[in-house]
Amino acid sequence: MPLEKSPYQDPRTFKMTPAMIRARQPFFVRNMIGLAALLGVSGGVYLYTYKFLHKDNDFSDVPIPPIDEKELAQLKKEYEEHKRQRDSK
Numbered sequence: 001m002p003l004e005k006s007p008y009q010d011p012r013t014f015k016m017t018p019a020m021i022r023a024r025q026p027f028f029v030r031n032m033i034g035l036a037a038l039l040g041v042s043g044g045v046y047l048y049t050y051k052f053l054h055k056d057n058d059f060s061d062v063p064i065p066p067i068d069e070k071e072l073a074q075l076k077k078e079y080e081e082h083k084r085q086r087d088s089k
Helices: 018-053 069-088
Strands: none
């Protein structure tokens, strides 16, 4: 049963025979329309979800306080020191 030879396949190359191609031909257009519909719906859901989840405006109303040059230099120094310690491990 599962290993029976199909009359619609060439036993040497396993390609479809001309009879199989003729049998499938009337359904090709409808199958492609169905494929396009399924891809369109799933792609639409994916894009909608992607755009909905990437609206990251949670902190847009929170003002960012200005930082002076001394604080920035200190933070950079601490970061470089932390980076060196992490890389040396």
